[in-house]
Amino acid sequence: MFTIEINGKSVEANDGQMVIDAADAAGIYIPRFCYHKKLSVAANCRMCLVEVEKMGKPVPACATPAVSGMKVFTQSQKALDAQKAVMEFLLINHPLDCPICDQGGECELQDLALCYGEDVGRYTEGKRAVADEDIGPLVATEMTRCIHCTRCVRFGTEIAGFRELGMTGRGEKSRIGTYVKHFMQSEVSGNIIDLCPVGALTSKPYRFTARAWEMSQHRSIAPHDCLGSNIYVHTRGYEYSDFREVMRVIPRENESINETWLSDRDRFSYEGLHKDHRLTGPMIRKEGKWLQVDWPTALNFAANKLRDIINSKKPDQLAAIASPSSTLEELYLLQKIVRDLGSNNIDHRLHQSDFSQQENAPLFPGMSTELASIDSMDAILLVGSDIRREQPLAGLRVRKACLNGATIMRIGSIDHDVNFKLSENVHTTPSTLVESLQAVVDSLTSDANKSSIAKHLKNSEKSLIILGDEAQSHSQATLVRALCLEIAKLSNAKIAIMTLGANSAGAWIAGAVPHRKAAGENSSAVGLNAQTMFSQPRAAYILLNVEPEHDLIHSSTAIAALMAADFVMSLSPYMSPVHADLADVLLPIAPFTETDGTFVNVEGKWQSFNAVSPPYGEVRPGWKVLRVFGNLLELNGYDYICASEVRNELEKLLQHSNVPTDRTSLEKNTSNKPKGFEILYEWPAVCVDNVSRRANALQSILMPLQRTVSISSETAKDLGIQSEQLITLKQSDREITVPARIDARIPNTCVLVPKGVSLTSGFGDGFAEITVQRGESHA
Amino acid sequence: MTEAVTIAPETQAEIDRWLKKYPTDRKQSAVLQALMFVQRDNGGWLSEAHLNAIADYLELPRIAVYEVATFYDMYDLKPVGKNKIDVCTNISCKLCGCDKIVSHLEKRLGIKIGETTSDGRYTLKGVECLAACVGAPMMQINDLEYHEKLTPEKVDAILDRLEKEGDK
Numbered sequence: 001m002f003t004i005e006i007n008g009k010s011v012e013a014n015d016g017q018m019v020i021d022a023a024d025a026a027g028i029y030i031p032r033f034c035y036h037k038k039l040s041v042a043a044n045c046r047m048c049l050v051e052v053e054k055m056g057k058p059v060p061a062c063a064t065p066a067v068s069g070m071k072v073f074t075q076s077q078k079a080l081d082a083q084k085a086v087m088e089f090l091l092i093n094h095p096l097d098c099p100i101c102d103q104g105g106e107c108e109l110q111d112l113a114l115c116y117g118e119d120v121g122r123y124t125e126g127k128r129a130v131a132d133e134d135i136g137p138l139v140a141t142e143m144t145r146c147i148h149c150t151r152c153v154r155f156g157t158e159i160a161g162f163r164e165l166g167m168t169g170r171g172e173k174s175r176i177g178t179y180v181k182h183f184m185q186s187e188v189s190g191n192i193i194d195l196c197p198v199g200a201l202t203s204k205p206y207r208f209t210a211r212a213w214e215m216s217q218h219r220s221i222a223p224h225d226c227l228g229s230n231i232y233v234h235t236r237g238y239e240y241s242d243f244r245e246v247m248r249v250i251p252r253e254n255e256s257i258n259e260t261w262l263s264d265r266d267r268f269s270y271e272g273l274h275k276d277h278r279l280t281g282p283m284i285r286k287e288g289k290w291l292q293v294d295w296p297t298a299l300n301f302a303a304n305k306l307r308d309i310i311n312s313k314k315p316d317q318l319a320a321i322a323s324p325s326s327t328l329e330e331l332y333l334l335q336k337i338v339r340d341l342g343s344n345n346i347d348h349r350l351h352q353s354d355f356s357q358q359e360n361a362p363l364f365p366g367m368s369t370e371l372a373s374i375d376s377m378d379a380i381l382l383v384g385s386d387i388r389r390e391q392p393l394a395g396l397r398v399r400k401a402c403l404n405g406a407t408i409m410r411i412g413s414i415d416h417d418v419n420f421k422l423s424e425n426v427h428t429t430p431s432t433l434v435e436s437l438q439a440v441v442d443s444l445t446s447d448a449n450k451s452s453i454a455k456h457l458k459n460s461e462k463s464l465i466i467l468g469d470e471a472q473s474h475s476q477a478t479l480v481r482a483l484c485l486e487i488a489k490l491s492n493a494k495i496a497i498m499t500l501g502a503n504s505a506g507a508w509i510a511g512a513v514p515h516r517k518a519a520g521e522n523s524s525a526v527g528l529n530a531q532t533m534f535s536q537p538r539a540a541y542i543l544l545n546v547e548p549e550h551d552l553i554h555s556s557t558a559i560a561a562l563m564a565a566d567f568v569m570s571l572s573p574y575m576s577p578v579h580a581d582l583a584d585v586l587l588p589i590a591p592f593t594e595t596d597g598t599f600v601n602v603e604g605k606w607q608s609f610n611a612v613s614p615p616y617g618e619v620r621p622g623w624k625v626l627r628v629f630g631n632l633l634e635l636n637g638y639d640y641i642c643a644s645e646v647r648n649e650l651e652k653l654l655q656h657s658n659v660p661t662d663r664t665s666l667e668k669n670t671s672n673k674p675k676g677f678e679i680l681y682e683w684p685a686v687c688v689d690n691v692s693r694r695a696n697a698l699q700s701i702l703m704p705l706q707r708t709v710s711i712s713s714e715t716a717k718d719l720g721i722q723s724e725q726l727i728t729l730k731q732s733d734r735e736i737t738v739p740a741r742i743d744a745r746i747p748n749t750c751v752l753v754p755k756g757v758s759l760t761s762g763f764g765d766g767f768a769e770i771t772v773q774r775g776e777s778h779a
Numbered sequence: 780m781t782e783a784v785t786i787a788p789e790t791q792a793e794i795d796r797w798l799k800k801y802p803t804d805r806k807q808s809a810v811l812q813a814l815m816f817v818q819r820d821n822g823g824w825l826s827e828a829h830l831n832a833i834a835d836y837l838e839l840p841r842i843a844v845y846e847v848a849t850f851y852d853m854y855d856l857k858p859v860g861k862n863k864i865d866v867c868t869n870i871s872c873k874l875c876g877c878d879k880i881v882s883h884l885e886k887r888l889g890i891k892i893g894e895t896t897s898d899g900r901y902t903l904k905g906v907e908c909l910a911a912c913v914g915a916p917m918m919q920i921n922d923l924e925y926h927e928k929l930t931p932e933k934v935d936a937i938l939d940r941l942e943k944e945g946d947k
Contacts, residue, residue: 163840163843164842165842166846168849168850169849169850170851170852171907174850179842179845179846179849180827180845
């Protein structure tokens with residue numbers, strides 16, 4: 001640490017720090033285009049030229065290391081002249097199309113041209129024009145506006161690990177592009193929109209819909225994965241007006257979670273909130289017809305039905321299933337109602353099949369370390385995880401660790417492509433996953449270090465085991481978890497259970513599990529879980545943000561039970577065709593942008609957010625609906641005035657909570673290897689919940705592989721089919737005939753069923769026996 | 780889609796010799812030479828398929844090879860004539876009157892800069908500085924011969940010689 005002088009002010013600087021960083025830290029702004037704190041220094045735009053005492057020529061502040069005693073002038077005549085000259089050069093070829101440019105009003109070039117540009121140009125020659133490229137449905141290009149800062153190229157190379165954009169050509173002919181027509185294949189491609197300092201790369205879904213100055217900016221939390229990325233939601237329209245609309249979502253910097261980035265899913269899912277997709281008001285089914293009714297009618301109808309069933313049958317005839325992306329407040333109130341009515345049948349573990357030892361779980365499954373610490377791990381073992389698509393920004397951190405020299409290893413049944421180097425890649429089947437983990441445990445306990453995974457974990461000072469969706473939805477998930485805990489214990493590794501949705505941790509804490517009440521208090525009676533509440537059909541069900549045909553691993557059993565039930569009420573912003581078939585009441589609740597709420601992320605961080613726009617039409621926030629519903633059921637203690645009161649009540653309960661850490665223990669491996677085919681499920685990144693499934697641009701990036709069932713080439717040969725021919729899958733009395741694709745990621749004798757897509761709507765009954773046959777109707 | 784091409788084994792050996800000069804994780808260092816060799820094998824130009832083959836051989840992202848191949852004037856991404864004439868049109872040559880040389884060449888060959896004669900004998904290119912400013916204006920023939928301090932007469936003499944050689 002030493003001091004330098006900038007504009008006569010003493011400023012602290014570190015060894016190796018660049019002048020621009022020291023100035024930024026001290027709040028002194030130096031203009032820049034190519035410099036970005038998260039990217040390498042390119043020093044090619046020259047906008048940050050400053051004067052340094054005893055240096056003859058102006059120097060770029062982004063590439064000049066601070067030296068003790070250095071005197072920097074950012075606004076001297078010499079510095080200003082240099083900056084103005086650079087600006088004049090940049091504007092030579094930049095089109096004067098700000099009025100029709102989406103970046104207008106939030107453009108770094110426009111802002112700096114105001115300060116450093118001349119009002120009249122001296123350049124009279126023809127300007128350069130560059131043909132646009134179509135790089136996919138998310139990012140729009142207008143390459144004539146490009147000033148060649150190469151931020152997008154560096155982001156791809158350094159951060160995202162996709163080297164798809166580059167600068168081709170030379171001098172005046174140089175241009176940014178893919179050279180060969182090509183759609184970007186990245187889960188974080190939208191970040192180049194933020195990085196682009198001009199209007200060359202803009203958001204395609206948002207294009208030409210609003211102006212920066214028309215919008216209000218609101219702090220919120222991204223609702224699709226367990227990281228809880230911090231976001232800004234931009235809305236247009238007066239506050240409290242029904243016309244206020246969400247126009248777009250951009251990242252809000254939070255170094256400990258999402259840094260300055262955002263995944264494409266979190267950025268573009270807002271399209272799913274659009275009014276066209278939404279329920280406008282409560283609906284009830286009368287004599288087989290859906291009627292629009294007012295709230296009192298709908299809620300009274302539901303309360304009466306529910307009371308009748310509970311009075312005429314037993315309270316345990318009621319079951320509730322909630323999405324783990326519901327808010328903490330909604331989940332808490334839902335379980336409170338269910339329990340106050342005398343039932344413990346509530347769950348949020350939509351992808352889970354193995355619920356054994358749930359009593360040994362900690363307060364919530366999550367990470368035993370911080371997200372940011374992933375960057376500095378020495379070894380990381382991914383177990384059944386497609387981290388790139390499940391938690392894209394955690395994936396970027398794994399990549400960062402890898403670039404820092406960490407050894408990244410993987411055990412899993414789907415050979416997902418990764419953007420980091422895998423030192424060990426054990427490609428298993430679901431049934432051999434357990435054996436592979438056992439082998440690691442065995443080599444850690446015996447002296448003979450046979451497994452190199454064990455060796456790496458043991459020899460690393462800081463190591464981490466990450467459990468992804470496959471590990472958690474595995475048919476022997478408890479055993480998988482116990483083995484991972486054992487490996488972690490033996491190798492002194494940290495563990496991260498990357499849970500589904502934005503708020504799985506919150507769901508556990510709120511008590512949306514059948515064996516524990518709020519704040520982890522043991523329930524005297526253990527209710528039915530997400531599987532058994534359907535395999536042992538109930539008379540009444542409450543669905544909270546759940547679409548059974550897509551969200552559940554036991555879709556077919558669930559739909560059968562829901563169809564047969566006396567009464568089903570669904571709380572959701574949307575109505576799906578399946579809801580229309582099986583529900584009796586539809587209560588439209590607000591999505592995350594229209595309600596106050598809290599998400600608890602995988603680290604256990606509570607992040608609250610407020611509604612950014614009024615609920616659409618007759619829609620109401622879920623916590624309010626449940627509060628009124630509790631009152632109508634004549635239950636006590638539902639007089640909350642605001643969402644934070646619900647949160648405070650739960651927080652108070654937590655003060656007395658003392659759930660021990662994870663005690664999941666190793667029980668004997670009782671696996672009986674299934675005969676015939678094994679089923680694998682995959683929820684494509686853009687199909688994980690009801691909001692993302694309705695976001696049009698995101699849906700259009702679904703890969704062909706995610707629109708078909710996948711099998712290995714050997715399996716295809718055995719079945720005698722070619723890629724894209726039909727196969728018939730039969731499981732628990734349900735049969736579908738769908739196109740199959742040969743997919744190198746899939747092990748033999750396995751079939752990968754994508755969930756959340758219309759192709760397999762309603763199909764899937766966990767790991768029940770499946771038969772796979774050549775489909776009929778081969779032309 | 781372009782059809783895939785493979786790099787001849789002898790050429791691979793040549794590239795490997797260059798790869799040995801650099802650390803094993805710096806295969807990108809050999810890209811200039813690899814492009815040269817493959818271009819030579821292919822009669823003086825590189826198709827997209829050739830660039831892809833080089834990228835795959837050096838384990839580079841394809842765009843990294845496109846960037847290099849489009850930057851340097853010495854790589855041709857379209858078929859070229861039997862004789863390639865590179866006229867420098869960069870600053871020193873410009874100041875010393877390369878425009879006159881260019882228009883003379885264009886007139887004599889009946890083609891514009893960037894074109895190839897219909898008989899496939901000549902390609903005329905305007906290129907960036909070839910580091911012979913002291914002899915501006917200058918041109919280069921077939922990546923080998925430098926001709927400096929050009930005048931229209933000198934250009935005619937050079938072209939006459941090329942014609943003659945071509946007749947042989």
